[in-house]
Amino acid sequence: MTQSLRAIITAYSEQHAPSYSVRLTGASILRHSEFHRSHRIGWLRAAVMGANDGIVSTASLIIGVAFAHASHEAILLTGVAGLVSGAMSMAAGEYVSVSSQADTEAADLARERVELATDHESELKELTNIYIGRGLKPDLAHQVAMQFTAHDALAAHARDELGISETMNARPVQAALASAGTFSIGALLPLVVVLSVPTTHTILYVAIMSLAFLALLGGLAAKAGGANTWAGAARVAFWGTLAMAATAGVGSLFGVVAA
Numbered sequence: 086m087t088q089s090l091r092a093i094i095t096a097y098s099e100q101h102a103p104s105y106s107v108r109l110t111g112a113s114i115l116r117h118s119e120f121h122r123s124h125r126i127g128w129l130r131a132a133v134m135g136a137n138d139g140i141v142s143t144a145s146l147i148i149g150v151a152f153a154h155a156s157h158e159a160i161l162l163t164g165v166a167g168l169v170s171g172a173m174s175m176a177a178g179e180y181v182s183v184s185s186q187a188d189t190e191a192a193d194l195a196r197e198r199v200e201l202a203t204d205h206e207s208e209l210k211e212l213t214n215i216y217i218g219r220g221l222k223p224d225l226a227h228q229v230a231m232q233f234t235a236h237d238a239l240a241a242h243a244r245d246e247l248g249i250s251e252t253m254n255a256r257p258v259q260a261a262l263a264s265a266g267t268f269s270i271g272a273l274l275p276l277v278v279v280l281s282v283p284t285t286h287t288i289l290y291v292a293i294m295s296l297a298f299l300a301l302l303g304g305l306a307a308k309a310g311g312a313n314t315w316a317g318a319a320r321v322a323f324w325g326t327l328a329m330a331a332t333a334g335v336g337s338l339f340g341v342v343a344a
Contacts (some may be wrong), residue, residue, distance in 0.1 A: 133306040135175050135264035137299065139271025141325045143167045144295035145332040147275055148288055152336030157284040164279060168272035176265035183257040190249050197242050208242065209234055215245050274298050292329055299325040 216226035233241035243249040300318040307317025
């Protein structure tokens with residue numbers, strides 16, 4: 086391995102290697118595994134948002150209706166209707182939103198593909214300037230740009246110019262299914278509480294158990310993402326409390342269902 090190529094690999098891997106580090110020993114490249122969580126971002130965001138919305142919206146609906154002195158059957162029906170409509174809404178919203186992102190990424194890649202075919206030298210200079218901006222010396226940046234262009238020019242520009250990577254790639258169907266599925270699971274939790282307690286205790290038990298579910302969800306999501314567990318739990322529980330208090334106030338003062 087030449088000295089220049091050794092320098093290229095070492096310098097670039099220190100800044101950008103996503104799932105492993107590279108060490109050079111003699112003529113060999115040694116890799117060791119590292120555990121990263123960035124590959125979870127796509128589905129974790131949709132899953133956490135779905136479960137959180139399922140718990141908060143359904144529990145808030147139930148508490149609001151209960152404060153309006155509705156019957157047990159009406160409370161249960163409201164919760165089931167909220168589950169079905171919410172799950173479908175979450176799936177549709179996630180699919181449309183992430184599809185828009187995927188369409189934008191596809192358009193950018195198509196434009197980049199044309200530019201690479203029609204103005205190769207300018208694209209090479211652009212890639213070189215990107216690496217210079219990231220701290221490489223001009224000569225080394227040019228060598229890195231040439232190496233990546235020779236290997237896969239479109240992938241290099243997608244990653245380093247457009248910020249599109251495999252781990253962050255938009256997946257509409259995955260996001261829609263994760264969001265709808267976790268919303269349904271989250272919405273089922275307060276419904277189970279309604280089925281398990283007398284009508285007179287519905288408000289108290291739904292509020293307490295829903296906050297416990299939300300705190301658990303926030304903590305698990307934070308742990309899965311490598312963040313502080315207690316901070317994640319407190320954040321989710323706080324906003325859940327506000328939502329349930331708001332619908333309880335509406336149901337108590339006006340006797341209407343707050344959605």
